[in-house]
Amino acid sequence: DGGITQSPKYLFRKEGQNVTLSCEQNLNHDAMYWYRQDPGQGLRLIYYSQIVNDFQKGDIAEGYSVSREKKESFPLTVTSAQKNPTAFYLCASSSTSDGEYGYTFGSGTRLTVV
Amino acid sequence: GQQVMQIPQYQHVQEGEDFTTYCNSSTTLSNIQWYKQRPGGHPVFLIQLVKSGEVKKQKRLTFQFGEAKKNSSLHITATQTTDVGTYFCAGRRRMSTLSRTSYGKLTFGQGTILTVHP
Numbered sequence: 001d002g003g004i005t006q007s008p009k010y011l012f013r014k015e016g017q018n019v020t021l022s023c024e025q026n027l028n029h030d031a032m033y034w035y036r037q038d039p040g041q042g043l044r045l046i047y048y049s050q051i052v053n054d055f056q057k058g059d060i061a062e063g064y065s066v067s068r069e070k071k072e073s074f075p076l077t078v079t080s081a082q083k084n085p086t087a088f089y090l091c092a093s094s095s096t097s098d099g100e101y102g103y104t105f106g107s108g109t110r111l112t113v114v
Numbered sequence: 115g116q117q118v119m120q121i122p123q124y125q126h127v128q129e130g131e132d133f134t135t136y137c138n139s140s141t142t143l144s145n146i147q148w149y150k151q152r153p154g155g156h157p158v159f160l161i162q163l164v165k166s167g168e169v170k171k172q173k174r175l176t177f178q179f180g181e182a183k184k185n186s187s188l189h190i191t192a193t194q195t196t197d198v199g200t201y202f203c204a205g206r207r208r209m210s211t212l213s214r215t216s217y218g219k220l221t222f223g224q225g226t227i228l229t230v231h232p
Contacts, residue, residue, distance in 0.1 A: 033219075040123065042202060042224040043157070058219070090156055102147050102159030103204075103220065 002027045006091050006106035012114050013078070013085065021076045021109045023091035030095065032074035033103070036060060037088040046089075049074055078111065086113050118205045120223030128231050133190040135226035137203035144206050146179055146186045147220065152199045193230045200225040 004025040013019045025032065034046040045058030049068040063082025068074055074093075078085045088110050092103040117140040127133050137146065145164045149157040161170055163179035163186060170177045176189045186205075190197055204220040 035222075040224065042120075043204075043222040045219060045221075048219060102149070102162060103157075104159070105156040107156050 004091055004093055004104055004106035006089075006109050008109060009107065011109055011111045013111060014114060016080045018077055018079050019111065021078065021089055021091075021111070023074045023076065023106060024072055025074075025091075025093045025104075025106075026072060027093055027104060028071070029093035029104070030071070031093060032068070033092045033094075034058075034064070034066065034074070034076045035090045035092065037090060037108075043090065046076065085111055087111060118203060118221045118223040120203055120226055122226055123224065124227050124229070126229045126231065127193050129195060130192050133193050133197070133228055135188050135201050135203075135228075137186045137188075137205070137223050139184045139205045139221075141184070141207055143183050146183075146206070147204045148177060148186075148188055149202045149204065149222075150199050151202065151225070155199075157202060190228075193228070195230050195232055198228060198230050200227045 007022045011019055031050045033048040035043040036046055037043050044060050046060055046064050047055055047058050047066040049055035052068055052071050055066050055068050063079055065077045066074060088108050090108045091106040094103045119138045121136050125133055145162055147162045148160040150160055151157045161177050163170060163177055166183050167181045168179040174191045178187045186203055188201055202225045203223045206220050
């Protein structure tokens, strides 16, 4: 079955450390997205990519970086510059036209700074 | 920038009662989507509305898109404990130029957390 796989499910980061969250999809979707979810704040867009080797900043890109070297993969790096990284991170994908099927989300990575 | 406001933030109901969440955009939308996130889970796409005044139904769920395409609502009739979760709306703005029409990214509302007491 097609879908999006995020790993790890839980991640603990020490202060000053960079960590990379994995996101892989086998839906043949062109577009991929990273969202951050905090209680009471809904989903906020970090970065998105509509095509391989191209990506755009979202609303809260500071302290994060991404790459899109393959269509299937869109890893997110949370750098030490991100002041409050503890959150639930969701990866999503969609076909470019984003028609009636909406976004498909992965199961998320819960990042905690220790 | 585009803002999508969703109310209420929380809703507690007794099983069997109805539930409604409302979504309002600061700009005219091309389309609006609704998602459900179960506790501990991830958002799952429910439906997309495109036309002005559109109404769609999925069993006990009724979705509406306003005539001005700036607001939307989700109504659940006779809630069940399986309806528990957070409901998000997400709006997309259409951007037209002389040469092409493109679609902006989705902007999510803050979500309404629904609790159903048996």
